[in-house]
Amino acid sequence: MTDTGRPEINMTCAEFQERLPELFETQKDLSAEEHLKTCENCAALVRDLEYIAQQAKLLLPIHDPSPTVWDNIRTAIRSEPGKESPGRSSAPSAGR
Numbered sequence: 001m002t003d004t005g006r007p008e009i010n011m012t013c014a015e016f017q018e019r020l021p022e023l024f025e026t027q028k029d030l031s032a033e034e035h036l037k038t039c040e041n042c043a044a045l046v047r048d049l050e051y052i053a054q055q056a057k058l059l060l061p062i063h064d065p066s067p068t069v070w071d072n073i074r075t076a077i078r079s080e081p082g083k084e085s086p087g088r089s090s091a092p093s094a095g096r
């Protein structure tokens, strides 16, 4: 008589979140998941993950950064704010 609900019918949060990476990979429609309809917790989690996934997609096109990009980053890291001369924030080498 101590029968708890079956996983297929009553998925727990842990079980659902365990399946999340899989669900994202298969690009399944998560809004169709029964658990999300009943669990606001996991629904919020999925929204967060979807947002992060979107941001990651925006970054993806930069998988082949040119050496110039890294050069700029290195320069930005090295140059200390105090040493910069005021009024000269734009790159001086623009006009050759």
Ligand SMILES: [Zn+2]
Pocket: 012, 013, 014, 016, 035, 039, 041, 042, 043
């Ligand atoms: Zn849940």
